[in-house]
Amino acid sequence: MKLVKCQVCGLVLAEDELHEHCPKCNAPKEKFDVLSDEDAAKIERSEFTNGLHLELIKLCREIEDLAASGIEDALDPACVKVFKKAKADAFMIRRMCKAELAGHVSKGKW
Ligand SMILES: [Zn+2]
Structure with a gap:
């Protein structure tokens, strides 16, 4: 499962948890970056x-x-x-x- 991170507020979600907007700051989903496997592994x-x-x-x-x-x-x-x-x-x-x-x-x- 890929992780994505909001560029505006830093919220990290699983890719399938991301819908149209960031649940924390309401930024559009285009503001999310997919984290590298290395960065995702560090978080997990x-x-x-x-x-x-x-x-x-x-x-x-x-x-x-x-x-x-x-x-x-x-x-x-x-x-x-x-x-x-x-x-x-x-x-x-x-x-x-x-x-x-x-x-x-x-x-x-x-
Ligand atoms: Zn956000």
Whole structure:
């Protein structure tokens, strides 16, 4: 199955999903380019990993929120230390995932 990409908004569709207009930006179908097999393979190969990064970003946000509650609760200094580390590490992992995704987009792995 060939993939096509909207030149206006970047939406990627399977060729048989494209009708008269882009479902995202309404550009006419003539504005779509057929992706090379190499470019299509990059997109298909990265789909699972990109999903893992998105899920990890969501989990990091949950860890950050949980840790913030622990910091606010402040049962004792050792607990606060653990929660502060968890919050900082989750924040850094989330930023690292975002950098990976930005790299994937710039390399056509999206
Ligand atoms: Zn479009």
